[in-house]
Amino acid sequence: MTRTGNTSPENAHIYLTGSGIAALASAVLLIRDAGVPGGNIHILEKARVAGGALDGSGDAEKGFVTRGGRMHERHYTCYWDLLSGIPSLENPDVSVTDETFEFNERLIAHGQARLLRAGRRLDVSSYGLSLMQQGRLLKLIYESEASLGDRRIEEWFDGAFFETNFWLIWSTMFAFQRWSSLAEMRRYMRRFIHMVEGLPRLGGILRTKYEQYHSVVVPLQRWLENKGVEFRFGVEVVDIGFEIAGGRKRATVLELAEGGSLPLGVNDYVFTTLGSITESSDNGAWDRVPVLKGLAESGAWKLWKKIAAKDPAFGNPSVFCDHIDGSKWYSFTATLKDPVFHDYMEEFSGNLSGTGGLVTLTDSNWLMSFVIARQPHFPNQPRDVKIFWGYGLYPDRKGNFVDKTMAECTGKEILDELWGHLKIQDLMKPFVDEGKVNCIPVAMPFVDALFMTRKIGDRPDVLPEGTENFAFLGQFVEAPHDCVFTVEYSVRTAQMAVYGLFDTGKAVSPVYDSIHNPKYLIEAARAISR
Template structure:
């Protein structure tokens, strides 16, 4: 059936479930492109802060925390289109997009210590792939996604592939596991083929001035609130009612955790973010181990499970949230009241902070990586305080220097493991003993859920068949050809939802088509054959 787009936006009311980047982008597009009055847009967020996975908080005494960080690149067309009209955090005359581009013109990524082993830099001039492995990689790029089904990466490559420089660089940059979806790896190869040549030095990677909460979320929220958008925190939606008539499906009622409900009228809409990679996260401390939680502690996953049971067109959350042992990893943020570690790493790596990017310890049982961002990384971070962030892909393995799994470690023990790999225990001990170092570990059960092996249909369409007044948003809905675990993907789903339900005269911006550019293909082929 043909979907009728709304031509009376001035009377429409839209309810957005969740306040991650997909929902915030939807609100901006509803105002900017669809003409919905800001006061008619209602964001319902179960937590007390907006932003979803784009977070960043803390202070010197309790420790700064960023559960993760989002890398960007110039061809995030939907994302930069959104942020080109949003004033930056500190200068209303400069957009977030302009600020970010200017920031990266000054601090160009050129990592000189991408992989380490035995505390020494590895030569990454070659990806270390055999001819057979190169052939499998190229064959994957041109395989059809449908034919791959729910196969895993380890089903495609031989065991030696997972000891190559290519795999260490690829897996830690994007957080792929051996058991991750082969179809997702194919999408990444096709979507980012123009970056394959520069990956060993993180060429082409862009970063925001601060962590994404302050650089992106706060400016978006400020813009929306200035437009009169109704943002309600502590409002959890636990169920949605739908009715079908003549092939048309309509959302009719939103049920809230507090027992209340919202009935949707004739010109009312609901956009629901499905799933979350940071849901059920738990912060530990310098002397406290974080607790690994699960679906039972979540809101977004339980909501998706509830509505998915009502219609096969609403997707299947089980492949994503039903395998915590495969989707979890642990991150940590260190706060240091002394520059000694940062000074050491600048001299060791040859990179000023903010230009080096991710450093991976290839001989770490946890496959630990860390990154030193440009300082300050938080707007309230004093000049004499430094921070860095890291994570481990294999938290159930015992450390090389600490006789515990990463999952069993406090913040102090995680840094003890890192000092051991870098061979700087003696350098750091005085500062640790003086209380000048803090570290907050975070357990994240679903952070790799979006890479779990899945079949066509497990991710629902943004606009399921017959959807008349509702849309699904975020990392767990289907945006053909684009790649999950990117801010671009979330903003693209927002465009698909708004432009699909409202008459805007605009089309969703196409995915950057680098896979059909001969120059990029030649560069990539040359790079993997070195």
């Protein structure tokens, strides 16, 4: 990638809109690799906390909550390189990368209860694919992305495909829907072909010591603040002005909420995270249903729409954010002041806490899944308190045990549905009646927006042609060959931005090329044919 900026790093001032992993990574790379002084970097965040989708909060009394968690694996080259120089939350002599790798060497994922039906474990030794379905899957891998256009997954496979173990495992692992982008599924197959053989056991999945806010975001924020980076919370950028002429594109001003503005001088740059999968989220409670919000409450999507209207090269946000019925799902976090549920699941699954992983209820109308992480999952979690997280891909369907859609359910009702599927209503009733169980549901209208069908060009380049002093970051810009809905994708866009605007002598890390490794191809072919 060629350099497009011309300011010496010592004199550059960089404004980052948003404080998700892409922005935090950009700030680290600007200091570490480009030589920009930390005091010259300003992170503008409308919320009161950093981290974007990498969140985690709460306590034992009010209940803990995570809206979701990003999957990790060993071949995230951009991500682990970034965190290799960041001290961990609790030990300044150990990096986040080393802490995570060591944690996963002690707690190796080997799920023994990946799929359930009627409260019993299913045999997942076979993906259950017919010869025709195997052929379609292999054909998809080698189809060109351009030829797929904005086709949906359901346009490629027959109806029976969506009843197979492969689809149930694949879709709930990565949150794909039948109507999701076929091009994105192709990228996932190519990018994660080395994991296809082990997915029924969750082989190769890595977890952080705590939820990702405390394990990743807090250490990054602490490192950046120690370098002098300014975090300005409660500051919302509502528009960006550009000068576009003669093939040149230059950001000139940041328009702030409530009428303020921030002019950009000759040495100023702006890195903008486009879109957001957790934008407009709403938390419910044990006795309160979360509210499904939308574009009206969304700052990030409205900002991108204003930016996109200025130049066709700035992408097409509407294909991602205008279809909430297709992009929404609901998650929930349960807090229990008794180990009875966790003890039951350890005995039922054969997995000690933290060695299992996602459990999917295949006969759930909501297609509900849940996961029990290693405890404690929060650094402030008391020893006698346990938590687990779950989600439902089809929130508009009525439950099997609760006569409501998931979207209409309180936290208590969501757990009633879960207890019913596991056939443990009688086991859990005394603890629910004693107030030892809490559950916070979350409505997320845009969480699957990145899988909506799209065409080439709908995601803008990190550095659009002619860019002089700005970059686009995050899940909704184009990073060729890599997969959205991963922290690796966000950090890769940060590398592309920093290494493209400044002379660092460094190249963007290559995407792990398992698709051209015969070993993994043979293993994957064997796995899908079982």
